[in-house]
Amino acid sequence: MDWLILPVDCLVMPIKILLFYVIFYGCLAGIFIGTIQVMLLTVSEFEPKYQDRVAPPGLTQVPQVQKTEISFVVTDSKSYETYVSNLEKFLKDYSADQQTENIIFQDCGDIPAEYKDRGPYNDVQGQKKVCKFKREWLENCSGINDPTFGYRDGKPCILVKLNRILGFKPKAPVNESLPPEVMAKYNPYLIPVHCSPKREEDADKIGTVEYYGMGGFPGFALQYYPYYGKLLQPRYLQPLVAVQFTNLTYDVEVRVECKAYGQNIQYSDKDRFQGRFDIKFDIKSS
C-alpha cells in the first residue's frame, strides 16, 4: 500500500488516477464476466430453465413481410415477388433433397400418430432424429408445380406453423369443442388448423379455403412433438399446414383468422398471436 501515500506530484497524480481506474474497471469487468460465467454454469445448454414466458405457443404464418398483411396485384409479378421468395426460402429445408441423410431424418409415416419421445434432453445418446416432412404434402402450395404458390392466379398460399417450444407436447382437442368444419377431418393425433373470416361481413368474401398437410390432414401431426431444441435437433422440421385461398374477393380488404385447436393451446386478448393469428388480404385485380 506504499504507493497510496507517495508524495503528491503534479504528474504522478493523473497517472495514479488512470492506473486506479484501469485496475478498478478491470476488476469490475472480471467480476461481471465471472458472475455471468457462474450463472451460465447453472443453465443447461439443452433446455431452458423456465418456459413460463414462451408457452403456450404462438401461431405464425409464412410469408412474413413487415406487417401481417398480404397485398398484391395479380397481374404484377413484382408485387408478390417478396412473398414468393419468402415462401421459397422457408420451404428450402423441406425439399426432398435436404432430407436424405438417414442418420438425421426418420420417416414418421403419412398419417398422424403418437408423440415420438426420444429420451432425456441431453447428448448422452448423441443428436436426436428428426421426422421427415414431405414438401409434396403441401400440394398446390408446395411450390413444386407452381413456383408462385398460387399468387400468379390470385389464389395465394400461406403456410401456418406452430411456434417451436422445447419439450412442448400439444394435446389434440376434445371433439365437442370444435367447429363442425374441423370435426369433419378429426384425428386423435392431430392439432387441426382452421381459417375463418375475422369479421362476420367478410364471410362471403373469403371464398373456398383449401388445407394441405401431412397425408391431407389440415393440421399438425403429434409425431413431430416434442421438439428437442437447437442443439439436439439442429435440422428439426416443424410440421406445416398450407392454406390456399382459391376464391378471395379482389379489390377489398379481407381479414382472416387462422386458429390451431388443442387442449393446451390457448388464446389471449393481449397476445394476438397465441394459438391463432389474423392476416389481412388485399388483392388487386389490376
Next chain:
Amino acid sequence: MVGGFSILLWIGAAFSWISFGIQFAQGAESPFDNLYLGVVLALVVILTGIFAYYQEAKSTNIMASFSKMIPQQALVIRDAEKKELPADQLVVGDIVEIKGGDRIPADIRLIFTQGCKVDNSSLTGESEPQSRSCDFTHENPLETRNIAFYSTTCVEGTATGIVINTGDRTIIGRIASLASGVGNGKTPIAIEIEHFVYLVAGVAISIGVLFFIISVSMRYKILDSIIFLIGIIVANVPEGLLATVTVSLSLTAKRMAKKNCLVKNLEAVETLGSTSIICSDKTGTLTQNRMTVAHLWFDDQIYSADTSEDQTTQPFDQSSQTWTALSKIVTLCNRAEFRPGQENLPVMKRVVVGDASETALLKFAEVVLGDVMDIRARNKKVAEIPFNSTNKFQLSIHETDDRNDKRFLLVMKGAPERILERCSTIMINGKEEPLDSEKAEAFQTAYMELGGMGERVLGFCHLYLPENEFPDTYPFDTDSMNFPTSNLCFVGLLSMIDPPRSTVPDAVSKCRSAGIKVIMVTGDHPITAKAIAKSVGIISATSETVEDMAKRLNVPVERVDRRQATAAVVNGMELKDMSLQQLDEVLCNHSEIVFARTSPQQKLIIVEGCQRQGAVVAVTGDGVNDSPALKKADIGIAMGIAGSDAAKNAADMVLLDDNFASIVTGVEEGRLIFDNLKKTIAYTLTKNIAELCPFLIYIIASIPMPIGTITILFIDLGTDIIPSVALAYEKAESDIMNRRPRNKSKDRLVNEQLAVYSYLHIGIMQSVGAFVTYFTVYAEQGFLPTTLLGVRVNWESNAINDFEDSYGQEWTKYQRTYLQWTGYTAFFVSITIQQVADLIIRKTRRNSIFQQGLFRNKVIWVGIFSQIGIALILTYGLGHVTALNFTPLRFQYWFVAVPFAILIWVYDEVRKLFIRRYPGSWWDKNMYY
C-alpha cells in the same frame, strides 16, 4: 430552487409528445406509451413544484400565525363612544386613547397627555423612555414631543391623540419598506443547489446529445434517437431530489423550531450553518434584559451577588449590622411593587410595576429578605420624595417596626456622589463613624471600581430622626422639606447591571471553537459593553484592546501597535469618522470586536463591512431600525419576544426565546443538514448511472431494453424518496462544532469527488449488479447473453412473432415484451437492493459504519423497509397492470444483486479506512467527498 431540472423534464415531456405526434400520424401500433410518458413527466414537474410551494407556504404560515397570536387592539372614540377595534381598522382622524403598557396603534399626534412616556427603542434605538406632551417642540417629527409612533410602546401615563398615519404610511412602515429595498442575495444553499443542478443538467445534456449523435450516426431513426434522448434525460435527472431536499430542510426547520429557532425561509436553515460572523445585539440576546444587583459595597468591602436567571438565595456574608441597615433602606426606599397574584412564581419571573433599577432592588430584597411587602407594611411610609433628575435622589420617611422605638427612619438612595455629599458619618460594622477623608477615599475607590465594570451604582444612606424633634404627629411636608436632608449616615453602595444570560458564555466559546467570530453591536456605553463582552467571552480574558495595552505599557494610545491588540472596542462616534478601508482594517485585524454606542444605521455599515471580507454574516436585531441590517445580512435573526414586527418580517429566522445560545444550536443544525444533504445527494445520484447505463448499452449493443422510463420514475419517485429523507436524520460523524465554517467558494455541496465517486464508482458497480440480474433472467428464460447482442430491431418488430431464442424456441412479440418487462422488474429490483447498500454506506463519509452505529438512526431502517416494501408492492401487487410495465418476479432474482450490494459496502468501508489511515494522501484527496 426547482428551475433547471424542471426545464429538462419539460423538454423530456415535449419530446415525448412530439414523438407521440409523429408516431400517431404514421399510424404506429402503440404510440400512446409516449403520450403517457409525457403526461407523467409533466405531472412530476408540476407536483414537485406544488410540493415545494406547499412546504414554503407552510413555513411562512408558521410566521403568519405567529404574528396573529397577539392581535393588536386600539381604544377608539368614534361617534362619541369608546370602542375596542383591531388596530388595522383605524383610519386617519380617529381619536385613540393610550395608557401605560399599550402598543401605539398608529402614528398619532397627542392632544392630551398625563405623565406619558414612550419607549422608542424599536424605532430610534434610544433605550431610555421618552416623555411625551402636547407641545410642538421640533420641526422634525422624530424629534418633536407631541407625536407618538406606531409600534412603539407607552411605558407609563395616559394620552389621547389623533391618528395621522396608518399602516405602511407610518414612520415605521416607511422604514420597513425601505428595508425591502435592501438587496438580498441568494442564500448559500440556493447557490449550492444551483451549482448542483448545473452539474447534473450538464451531464444529462452532454450525454444526451452525445448519444443522440451516436444513435443517429449508427443509423437509428431520428424518432428513435429522440426517444433514447428522453430516456437519458429521465435517467439523469433526480426527479425526487428537490422534494427530498425541501423535506430535509423543513425537517431541520421543525427540529430548530423545537429549540426556539423559528425559520421563516427554509433555505436559511443551512445559511446558519455556513455563518462565519455573528453580529449580535447585547440587550436581551446576550444579556437577560433585566437589571440585576451585581455588587454591594459596605463595611469597606465589595461583595458580589448572584446574577443568574433563577437565583433563590444570595450567598454573600449577611451577618454584618451594616447589611441589616442597608437592606432596610433597599426595601423601604423603593416604589416598585409586584403585581398581585404571583405568589407562586419564582421571584425572578414575577412582573413588577416600576422602573428597571427599582425592580432590580425589589427582587434582590425579596430574594434575600423574603416578603418585602410585609416589611413595608410594618414600616409605614409617612412621606416620600420620588426620584427626579434635579435632586438625583429618592427619599422616604417611615415609622419603624420596633414598637419601643418611636423614632422615624429617613431613608435615601441616589447617585453615589450626591448621597455622599449629604452624609457626615458612615456605618462600619453597624457603628456610625465620622466620614473622614480616608473613608471618602475608600468610597471613591469602590465607586470607580464598580463603575469601571460597567455597572450602574446607587448610594444608600439613612438617618433616625430624633424622637423629641419629630414626634408621631409631626407633619412632614415634602415640598418645604421640613426635615433634615444632610448630615446623614452613609450605609453602602449597590451596583446593578443587565447580566449576561448564563448560557451565553458557553455558547460564545462554542462559536469560537466552531470558527465563528462573534461581534457585539450595541447602543450601550463602551464600558458596559466591554464589561459584558468580557463576562460572556466575546473579549477573552487574556486579550487586550489598544487602550488596555497603552495603559499597561504606560504609553499614549497612538504609539501602541494596533496589530498586536486582538480585541477592539469601537465607539459609534469613531465609526462615524472611519473610512471603509479603516473599518475593513478593524474587522480584519481584530478577532474580538465590540461596537458600542452604535446607531442602528451603523449596524448596516458593519454588516456590509463583514460581507466585504467574504464572510457569511448572521445579524440579530429587534428594532425597526435593525430591519435593513437584518435584510442585508445573509441571515437575519429577529428576537421573538422583544422584536418588532418589522424586524421579524425582515428576518429569515426568529429566536423565540431571544437567547444567543439558541443561535448556536441553529448553527449546529445548519452544519449537520449541509453534511446530510451531501449524503442525500450522493445517494440519489448513484443510481442515476444504473438507470443511464441500460440506455447507453441498449443503444450501442442493441440488446432488448433493460429498464423502462416509467420504471426509472418509480425508483426516483417511489422507492428512493423515504430513504433519502431518512439520511437527514443522520447524526454528525464528528464534532461539527469543532471545525471552521465552510468556505463558500471551496466547500461545495456537490463537489467533483462526490460526483465522480457516485457516478463512476458506486454507480458503475450498481450497473454491473443490475446487468447480471438482467442477463440471468433472460438466460434462464432461453436467451443466453450472446444471443441478446444486436437483436434490438427484430426484437422490437411487431411483425415478427416467431423470434428464435438460444434453444430454437420461437417467441411471439407479446411474449418477448412480457419477458422484457420481467427484465425491467428484475433490473428495478436489483437497483433497489443495491440502493439499500448505498443507503447504508452513505450514512458516513469518513467514519466506518460500525463507528457510526448501524441502528442509531432508526429512520434509516424505516427507509430500507419502505424501499423494499414499495418494491414488493410494485412487483407482486401491481404486476398485472400492463401500463406500469411491472411483472411478478421469481423470488430468487431478488438475491442476484445481493453479492454486489455487499461488494459496494465492503468497497466503501475500504475507501473510508484508507481515508482515515492516510489523511492528506492522494486517496483522501480524490475519494473524500
